[in-house]
Amino acid sequence: MRLNILVVALVLVTACTTAIPDPSPTLGPEADLEDTVAPTQPLWPPVPDAPTGALDQDVSDALDRLIPSITAGSLDADALDLVAGSRDARLAWLISDMLRFTQGGLAEQALAEAFTELTGVDPRADDRFGAITWLAVTNLLIGWDLPAPPDYRERKADLFIPVEPAWEPFFADEASAIDWRWVSWGGVLIDDRPSGDRDPCPRGCIPSLDDPTLTSAADGDWYADDRTIFGVVVNGEAVAFPKHIMEVHEMVNLTIGERRIGMPYCTLCGSAQAFLTDAVPDGVETPVLRTSGLLSRSNKVMYDLVTDSVFNTFTGRAISGRLHDDGIVLEPTTVVVTSWGEWKEMHPDTRIVAEDGGIGRSYPDDPLGGRDDDGPIFPIGQVDPRLPAQSQVLGVIDPDAGPVAFGVEQAEAELMAGGEVRLESVEVIADAGGLRARLIGGDELPAHQAFWFAWSQFHPDTAVWSGTFTEDVAQASPRSEPDAYAARMCEALAELPELEPQLNVLREGAVEAVDSIAEARASLRDARRLVAAAGPWPSGAAFRQAMLDSLDQIDAQLRAAAASADDGGAFGDTLAAIPFITTDRVEVELQQVIESGFRC
Secondary structure, eight states, X not given: OOOOHHHHHHHHHHTOOSOOOOOOOOSSTTSSOOTTOOTTOOOOOOOOOOOOSOOOHXXXXXXXXHHHXXXXXXXXXXXXXXXXXXXXXXXXXXXXXXXXXXXXXXXHHHHHHHHHHHHSOOGGGOGGGOXXXXXXXXXXXXXXXXXXXXXXXXXXXXXXXXXXXXGHHHHHOXXXXXOGGGEEEOSSBOOOOOTTOOSOOSSOBOOOEESOOEEESGGGTTSOTTSEEEEEEXXXXXXXXXXXXXXXXXXXXXXXXXXXXXXXXETTTTEEOEEETTOSOTTOOOOOEEEEEEEETTEEEEEETTTOOEEETTTTEEOSHHHHHTTOXXXXXXXXXXXXXXXXXXXXXXXXXXXXXXXXXXXXXXXXXXXXXXXXXXXXXXXXXXXXXXXXXXXXXXXXXXXXXXXXXXXXXXXXXXXXXXXXXXXXXXXXXXXXXXXXXXXXXXXXXXXXXXXXXXXXXXXXXXXXGHHHHHHSOGGGHXXXXXXXXHHHHHHXXXXXXXXXXXXXXXXXXXXXXXXXXXXXXXXXXXXXXXXXXXXXXXXXXXXXXXXXXHHHHHHHHHHTTTSHHHHHHHHHTOOOSSOHHHHHHHHHHHHTTOOO
């Protein structure tokens, strides 16, 4: 049963109160911040003292026995006792690595107890660090930024290479810029298939898609207009990459606009990027990008198939191998995140990856199945508290001021309202329902979207624009979040009773021109802007997203109606099918947010 939006608003108003309780605590390292928190002052346990210099010989010998016992699946308890008894907190990094391959049972318990003996802290007793022992231990270590123990790279290699021998070149480079403390196993093996190989990985990897078949927009009608694509334009040639295909492959190598492109998609970071891989010096072979199966603070570790050189996926900088020696930094280009319908409307000559990728494969609509809905599932350490960990930002490098980040929802709302989105010398502009960046009044700057935790951890000195609530988000206590949320959400709910009658008129077919559709879409955009601008409050995030999705579905139907205006029968049917604002999901999330203390 659908609740009339007027009833929904009435329920909220009659329950009115100005006292909103504190939001429910969220799990993960971003929770429980101090009232006047700064990005470097979260309430985590004090950093334990760590010695310097070489390990005692008996401890070193114990490690030499302990690590092979882990890879053999039979923990050497005596060796572990010697290591733990050293009280050398640096060795907690190796305990973390061992836990990655020893989850569950007595061995996990023994390793967790060794970690506590080494550091004086049991992270399993604190929900902020994660429910899984390995996740809790590693989040805590990254946040502490403890130094690595002597010979850490070599000993870590002894743990990792038996799992995947093809990782050996990465570990072998003594001069690499890889911070091995951050590197963990993502649960899959390396994609080292030859370039152009379209067969699946025989041992289990995330297979790159090389030179997929591209079809015209007309032949892309298999992909619904409201579904997400990643759009790239190079030398005037536009290509759309369906999100669900990218979720399966996470890496594409192809040619667009006569340029060779490597396109990683880190699903854990919510970040699709594109690099001009042919923009390398003479004498350097064009890299072929692949997924290694390793992660660095939850970010995909990509590498070059030609040279086995590892890249920092976020910056495009080579950090190991021959390309690191040569100082190679891949040149980025913009990726626009938008819907297929809006992209092809703005770029009618676009092509789109074929439904089967050109390799005869079928792709599920939702390969991840909501895997990341409850927060990061791999270690990330502390999260810069200026924004929620998984809020989407548009990241840009200002050539003068350095990295800047723009809250995506806030930027879209501001642009939709006719405002300007500017920070330092960068401005954000709308493109096909997504966002691009450029120098104010000047040339385009490469940009891509990502989760805030990912952008901020690889660009810790980033400046942040987040719209109306920039100052509040950056400086205020989490206890002010419900008020900031309610200020805009209640304003939006007050607009909806005026929108619903407009939509009813359209549903009943009582219109003679598309002008009425344009008026309804304008009202819809006003309401959506207010919903999108609702301040960050974890307890209200699901209701806000449900409202945004509902309004977006209505807008998609209105656009479809406008497109069918010349066909009388189809026009009427399309209008009659306009969804209602209050979906089942909206009703459920509304009830949840009211129980969390939301009032108008």
